[in-house]
Amino acid sequence: MELTSFIFDPRPQYPLVVTAKRYSHPSFHPDDPHALTLILTHGTGFFKEHWEPTIDHLVNLLSNDKQSRPKIHEIWSLDCPNHGAAAILNEEELQWGYSAVFGWEEYARSVQTFLKGKGTGVPVDFSSRRLVGIGHSMGAISLMISRTYVSPVDFAALILVEPMLLPPAISQSPDKNLLRKGAEGRRDIWPSRAAAFELMQSRPTWKTWDPRILKLYIEHGLRDLPTITYPDKEGVTLTCTRQQEVACYSDNLGRARAYKYLATLCSEIPVHFVHGAVSEPYLPTEIKDYVANEITQGRAASISKVAGAGHLVVQTHPQGLATAIYNILRKESARASILSRL
Secondary structure (H helix, E strand, O other), X not given: OEEEEXXXXXXXXXXXXXXXXXXXXXOOOOOOOOOEEEEEEOOOOOOXXXXXXXXXXXXXXXXHOXXXXXXXXXXXXXOOOOOHHHHHHOOOXXXXXXXXXXXXXXXXXXXXXXXXXXXXXXXXXXXXXEEEEEEEOHHHHHHHHOOOOOOXXXXXXXXXXXXXXXXXXXXXXXXXXXXXXXXXXXXXXXXXXXXXXXXXXXXXXXXXXXXXXXXXXXXXOEEEOOOOOOOOOOOEEEOOOHHHHHHHHOOOHHHHHHHHHHHHHHHHOOEEEEEEOOOEOOEOHHHHHHHHHHHOOOOOOEEEEEOOOOOOHHHHOHHHHHHHHHHHHHHHHHHHHHHHOO
């Protein structure tokens, strides 16, 4: 697998830079105009590299499928502007109006500016690509919203992994505040990466993660101190600060816009849902099923469930998630082939 890192700068039209990684592999088809370019977005508190175990499993499936494997051009993964490597580059700008609420629409806007080429640093014309967006949680919402602008992103299909789509009454319920309260109390300073790793791997929450994910979290989810938030501290802290994570969970507008737009979106392009089979208090199975079946007005292209996984399916079950995504990509690749002959 070949990895290339990029910094996309849309300033001054948009104030936050975008960090991205491109993944290439010999099994891909960069010369096929109908091959799919995958655009990956992550959930709150995570970063673009958390998709890498899923990508590895996708590539393994591609390499072992000799009959009907989907054609992939490239895979791109993008950081939310206040997460991962982007958070470090945007550290000063994030002090200007983003501390109380960081709208999920900011992630959508960064995706749109990136894919529309409204900046410098990424010499790729995505308008010539057949794009499939794959987003987890907040990342799924950002992909949806990127379709609502005057100059929308022209996705051929979307794969929504555990999207945070909730009816208004549920969205404002006490259970919905569990995530914000968890972020408010999250530890965010450790003496070193080694100390952070030792502590995290002993805690119940992190024990459920794929071991590769935890190592990626230590590598890309932490940064050296001091920072603007902690100018007089030593050790390591979170790349997505505790304040910025809380600010993300404080946004209700982005989810509301995506929820109301869902039926229209499903009438425009194929929209696939991938859910964890395990119900959780802040995103119960009955709500996920209701949204995917009823709010879409029965127009969902497909609904898949990953056995044993909950909301953090990217972190806990990358292999099962990769299988679900792969099966969808086979359908979308076949559809692209049919459309190319019309």
